[in-house]
Amino acid sequence: MAIQTIQTQPFPDQKPGTSGLRKKVAVFQQPHYLENFVQSIFDSLDGFAGKTLVVGGDGRYGNLQATMVILRMAAANGFGRVLVGRDGLLSTPAASCVIRKHDAFGGIILSASHNPGGPDGDFGIKYNTGNGGPAPEKITDAIFERSKTIREYRIVDAEEIALDREHEFTLDGMTVNVIDPVADYAELMAELFDFRAIAHLFQSGFRMRFDAMHAITGPYATEILQNRLGAPRGTVINGVPLADFGGGHPDPNLTYAKELVDEMFGDKALDFGAASDGDGDRNMILGRRFFVTPSDSLALLTANATLAPGYADGLAGVARSMPTSAAVDRVAEALGIDCFETPTGWKFFGNLMDAGRVTLCGEESFGTGSSHVREKDGLWAVLFWLNILARRQQPVETLIRTHWARYGRNYYSRHDYEGVDTAGAEQLMAGLREGLETLPGRQLGLLTVAYADDFSYTDPVDGSVSTGQGIRIGFSEGSRIVFRLSGTGTEGATLRIYLERFEADPARHDQDTQQALADLIAIADDVAGIRRLTGREFPTVIT
Numbered sequence: 001m002a003i004q005t006i007q008t009q010p011f012p013d014q015k016p017g018t019s020g021l022r023k024k025v026a027v028f029q030q031p032h033y034l035e036n037f038v039q040s041i042f043d044s045l046d047g048f049a050g051k052t053l054v055v056g057g058d059g060r061y062g063n064l065q066a067t068m069v070i071l072r073m074a075a076a077n078g079f080g081r082v083l084v085g086r087d088g089l090l091s092t093p094a095a096s097c098v099i100r101k102h103d104a105f106g107g108i109i110l111s112a113s114h115n116p117g118g119p120d121g122d123f124g125i126k127y128n129t130g131n132g133g134p135a136p137e138k139i140t141d142a143i144f145e146r147s148k149t150i151r152e153y154r155i156v157d158a159e160e161i162a163l164d165r166e167h168e169f170t171l172d173g174m175t176v177n178v179i180d181p182v183a184d185y186a187e188l189m190a191e192l193f194d195f196r197a198i199a200h201l202f203q204s205g206f207r208m209r210f211d212a213m214h215a216i217t218g219p220y221a222t223e224i225l226q227n228r229l230g231a232p233r234g235t236v237i238n239g240v241p242l243a244d245f246g247g248g249h250p251d252p253n254l255t256y257a258k259e260l261v262d263e264m265f266g267d268k269a270l271d272f273g274a275a276s277d278g279d280g281d282r283n284m285i286l287g288r289r290f291f292v293t294p295s296d297s298l299a300l301l302t303a304n305a306t307l308a309p310g311y312a313d314g315l316a317g318v319a320r321s322m323p324t325s326a327a328v329d330r331v332a333e334a335l336g337i338d339c340f341e342t343p344t345g346w347k348f349f350g351n352l353m354d355a356g357r358v359t360l361c362g363e364e365s366f367g368t369g370s371s372h373v374r375e376k377d378g379l380w381a382v383l384f385w386l387n388i389l390a391r392r393q394q395p396v397e398t399l400i401r402t403h404w405a406r407y408g409r410n411y412y413s414r415h416d417y418e419g420v421d422t423a424g425a426e427q428l429m430a431g432l433r434e435g436l437e438t439l440p441g442r443q444l445g446l447l448t449v450a451y452a453d454d455f456s457y458t459d460p461v462d463g464s465v466s467t468g469q470g471i472r473i474g475f476s477e478g479s480r481i482v483f484r485l486s487g488t489g490t491e492g493a494t495l496r497i498y499l500e501r502f503e504a505d506p507a508r509h510d511q512d513t514q515q516a517l518a519d520l521i522a523i524a525d526d527v528a529g530i531r532r533l534t535g536r537e538f539p540t541v542i543t
């Protein structure tokens with residue numbers, strides 16, 4: 001085998017977004033496109049000669065082929081060993097787990113998460129560092145800079161790379177270990193949670209449904225819930241990963257997880273329902289005819305964390321992304337622990353976890369996780385809930401209502417306008433930014449603006465500053481509207497509007513969420529000109 005040096009031209013559009021580089025499959029299919037980005041990653045890293053790289057992805061269209069290219073390039077660039085999931089598969093949290101457990105130098109994850117897959121869908125790639133977490137902005141910026149000047153990449157010839165079974169082979173002197181994608185992860189879950197109590201719950205007749213949405217979590221959920229915890233067969237639905245996710249949109253929310261939602265809100269609703277996304281890092285939690293917002297889920301897990309063996313000693317602190325509701329803040333206050341507010345995206349939690357300052361983290365976008373890995377973790381959240389349900393022996397709805405009665409309720413919703421005209425969306429954000437200074441003290445509807453700013457974050461660990469992370473408008477009675485543009489979309493722009501109102505009085509905890517937020521929804525349109533500038537009457541997705 002010989003190392004080949006291939007001449008190439010830079011592509012101008014390889015800027016990583018909120019979570020890696022995500023593009024249409026057709027974009028990735030351009031000659032050298034993937035290779036350029038992979039070489040740009042390697043060129044931005046130092047000191048990996050002879051070290052271990054972890055590679056795997058969510059199984060979407062193009063996953064296996066890209067995995068083989070990365071293996072050949074890792075060998076040509078001097079890595080000593082690659083750990084790769086069988087068939088090129090690894091969920092995002094499992095990849096993080098494997099990087100940490102095997103002391104790898106880093107990892108490459110192939111995923112566009114919840115974005116649809118297949119030849120007309122999306123593909124994605126991201127680099128994770130040795131702590132198992134998404135590369136910080138310093139590295140993603142360096143990768144982008146490199147991608148703009150790259151002229152060549154290195155790759156070895158290889159006849160056949162067999163990834164369909166667990167075995168070891170060498171590729172031009174580099175060792176490749178094809179590993180069971182589930183084993184390390186399942187072992188970690190068994191350390192964190194009370195598997196005996198959960199198994200007992202299933203034995204006593206508790207019934208749940210887990211919708212893997214034809215994505216990567218299927219094999220993980222089947223092994224852990226059905227094989228190890230004894231949940232009946234059929235508990236996991238859509239459990240075989242498909243390259244196009246069965247034509248669906250593997251995003252666990254009330255709109256896209258329709259099969260699960262129909263069952264959980266129907267006459268034959270089970271005790272518990274959950275779903276995960278394309279790459280296995282998101283989760284949706286449902287009780288019988290009851291939806292738990294991700295922000296409330298984070299708050300409830302925080303309040304009940306010590307019921308799980310892995311968290312029995314308590315939490316160092318918690319963190320949430322800025323647009324996530326402040327429900328967890330009040331739990332942290334009651335527990336006397338720190339609560340950090342970070343920009344959107346899991347990469348901002350890494351430093352806090354590495355420094356031992358936070359244990360649990362969460363985002364409103366159906367992401368919850370802890371310092372057990374450095375990614376959000378869908379199935380982990382489901383197991384955490386099961387552990388709490390097994391110990392508290394109350395229905396999901398009762399747990400949440402009791403929680404609200406104690407801490408108050410944060411009515412919360414996100415309105416997404418997907419695939420809108422980029423110029424209009426940018427104009428809308430620019431308009432908001434220009435008007436920020438004039439807003440405080442002003443009356444909008446019946447509310448008075450207390451503050452208005454463009455969120456910026458100074459990392460308390462390394463002092464790095466991230467600006468332009470979303471427009472916040474806060475009102476004197478505690479409500480809030482946040483505007484930001486998505487950094488994960490691949491078509492036009494996606495405008496996200498986050499709405500929140502705190503209600504302390506338990507007598508007022510039964511309102512419909514959209515009604516409880518109706519005045520804020522109207523104000524958001526008014527102040528930003530949403531309908532005028534996007535040409536849309538309604539959001540595409542409401543969560």
Ligand code: VG1
Pocket residue numbers: 018019112113114277281282321344345346363364365367485486487488489496
């Ligand atoms: C979205 C979510 C964000 C999440 C990111 C990656 O980003 O809002 O909270 O961290 O997706 O999640 P954006 O920039 O589109 O709002 V995943 O499961 O797509 O890796």
Ligand code: CO
Pocket residue numbers: 092113114277278279280281282
């Ligand atoms: Co995801």
